[in-house]
Amino acid sequence: MPALMSSRFLLLVGESFPIRRALATHKNASSLLHTSIHCMSQVEPPNHGSLTLSSVGFQGEVDKPINKGGKSSSKVKPLLGSSPGSLKSKGIGKPIASSEKKKAFGIVERKKQQIEAAPFAAKSFSELGLPLVLIERLEKEGFSVPTEVQSTAVPTILQNHDVIIQSYTGSGKTLAYLLPILSSIGPLMNKVSKSASGGDSGGKMGIEAVVVAPSRELGMQIVREFENILGVENKKVV
Numbered sequence: 001m002p003a004l005m006s007s008r009f010l011l012l013v014g015e016s017f018p019i020r021r022a023l024a025t026h027k028n029a030s031s032l033l034h035t036s037i038h039c040m041s042q043v044e045p046p047n048h049g050s051l052t053l054s055s056v057g058f059q060g061e062v063d064k065p066i067n068k069g070g071k072s073s074s075k076v077k078p079l080l081g082s083s084p085g086s087l088k089s090k091g092i093g094k095p096i097a098s099s100e101k102k103k104a105f106g107i108v109e110r111k112k113q114q115i116e117a118a119p120f121a122a123k124s125f126s127e128l129g130l131p132l133v134l135i136e137r138l139e140k141e142g143f144s145v146p147t148e149v150q151s152t153a154v155p156t157i158l159q160n161h162d163v164i165i166q167s168y169t170g171s172g173k174t175l176a177y178l179l180p181i182l183s184s185i186g187p188l189m190n191k192v193s194k195s196a197s198g199g200d201s202g203g204k205m206g207i208e209a210v211v212v213a214p215s216r217e218l219g220m221q222i223v224r225e226f227e228n229i230l231g232v233e234n235k236k237v238v
């Protein structure tokens with residue numbers, strides 16, 4: 001199963017995703033089913049060991065006794081040797097604000113941005129900041145005008161943002177994330193850097209990108225799209 005990505009995270013939601021079904025039951029579903037690119041902040045991973053209840057400040061035990069009337073009630077059982085009054089004075093039992101949780105885990109959240117449509121309608125792939133070698137391959141395959149989702153996503157990903165792309169099926173989501181990948185790694189770019197450095201650098205390449213797909217069928221569809229762009233001479237690398 002092929003899979004996407006380098007250091008970035010990208011989630012694709014298409015026709016086949018259950019979210020469609022969930023949205024179908026939503027009152028304003030139709031207004032939600034449009035193209036949108038969520039440019040995510042990069043969340044820095046915490047480095048505080050394993051996640052435990054006590055690490056998030058939960059210090060009581062949940063006890064659910066059955067009342068005589070058959071109704072169950074839940075209450076937090078205080079720790080041994082702690083009276084409810086003393087717990088209150090320590091601030092235990094109070095709901096933990098999400099900002100406090102983030103602080104406890106050392107999560108630093110950066111600015112979030114939502115782009116509902118392409119900020120401009122690109123008329124060619126060259127306007128998106130893609131390398132020439134890739135544009136030539138696209139033209140050879142008959143791709144000359146980027147779709148709306150590609151116009152929006154490609155420049156955003158090229159600026160190293162993490163993105164979530166949500167758009168209708170067949171809108172060109174696959175190339176929207178494949179093109180930024182192929183513009184920095186892969187055989188096309190290897191050839192460019194080899195000719196720039198005047199020869200083969202030698203060493204074997206490791207895994208540079210991982211694409212995760214929810215089904216084998218979709219995985220094969222993505223492989224075919226890769227093969228189209230790379231051309232027959234580079235087909236074996238996929």
Ligand SMILES: Nc1ncnc2c1ncn2[C@@H]1O[C@H](COP(=O)(O)OP(=O)(O)OP(=O)(O)O)[C@@H](O)[C@H]1O
Nearest residue numbers: 014015143145146147168169170171172173174175
């Ligand atoms: N800019 C473009 N110009 C012409 N055809 C394109 C362009 N971008 C993609 N296509 C073609 O449109 C078809 C649908 O694209 P793609 O499979 O990427 O859509 P998708 O949004 O990923 O669909 P799904 O949600 O079903 O996965 C493919 O055959 C693809 O080669």
